[in-house]
Amino acid sequence: MKLKKWLGKTLLTSSFIVAQVQAAQGPCKVILENVQPPIPHSVSTQDIILSETAKYGIDPDFALSHAYLESNFNHNAVSVAGCVGLFQFLPYVAEAYCKTPQERATWRKSSQVQVVLYCRMMSYLLKKYNGDYDLALLEYGGGPKAVRLYGKNKNLPYLKRIHKHVCMKKIKKFALNSTK
Numbered sequence: 001m002k003l004k005k006w007l008g009k010t011l012l013t014s015s016f017i018v019a020q021v022q023a024a025q026g027p028c029k030v031i032l033e034n035v036q037p038p039i040p041h042s043v044s045t046q047d048i049i050l051s052e053t054a055k056y057g058i059d060p061d062f063a064l065s066h067a068y069l070e071s072n073f074n075h076n077a078v079s080v081a082g083c084v085g086l087f088q089f090l091p092y093v094a095e096a097y098c099k100t101p102q103e104r105a106t107w108r109k110s111s112q113v114q115v116v117l118y119c120r121m122m123s124y125l126l127k128k129y130n131g132d133y134d135l136a137l138l139e140y141g142g143g144p145k146a147v148r149l150y151g152k153n154k155n156l157p158y159l160k161r162i163h164k165h166v167c168m169k170k171i172k173k174f175a176l177n178s179t180k
Contacts, residue, residue, distance in 0.1 A: 001019060002039065003020060004013070004098045014098070016178070038040070045066060045073050045075065045086065045111045045115075047072070048061050048111055048112055048115045049064055049067060049115050049173070050064075052116055052118075052119045053117045053119060055119070055120070056119040056122070056123045057118070057123070058119055058122050058123065058126070059166075061166050061169040061170055061173070062133055062162070062166050063115075063118065063119070063122070064169065065079065065120075065162055065166045065169060066087060066137075066162060067086045067087060067163035069161055069162060069165060069167065070086065070087050070088040071086050071087070071088060074086070075110070075111040075114055079080070084108055085107070085108065085120045086111060086118070087112045087114060087117075089107075089114070089117065089118075091108075094107050094114075094117050095107070097117045098113075098117065098119050099121045121140065122136060122140065125139050125140060131148075132168065134159055135147055135151055136161070137158075137159060137162060138151060138156075153158075
């Protein structure tokens with residue numbers, strides 16, 4: 001389990017985490033009990049996204065932002081419209097990008113398979129629209145009809161949310177790298 005950087009120094013033990021926090025009257029300790037330590041060698045959803053986007057040549061910040069805004073990195077998320085997973089696929093669309101019966105059988109519950117399907121789909125859409133992430137995202141969310149209707153209008157609320165989130169990720173990365 002990661003604690004946010006603003007908590008200051010942290011110490012992970014087998015049964016609890018002690019975090020030193022700078023309070024108004026000086027340092028204090030915050031004890032978070034019953035916190036399970038991270039499973040050794042487990043791979044996070046973010047790590048899977050970073051790995052797969054590198055293979056497919058997709059901007060990792062874009063994919064991370066997309067997963068965050070669609071499902072908050074919940075691979076079990078289901079929308080009221082029936083969209084499923086990290087990237088909120090319509091089931092028939094996800095299954096169209098499955099290459100094996102194994103993928104078709106496991107995509108609803110597997111973060112790894114969902115990320116691979118997303119990368120396949122976005123790779124196809126980016127090629128189709130000559131690398132234009134906005135048009136690819138429009139078709140991803142609304143189909144080819146959305147591109148015909150709204151393709152020239154890149155100020156749509158959904159696109160703005162993704163742009164804002166991607167920009168914030170890039171700014172934070174730049175700030176972290178420039179302080180090293």
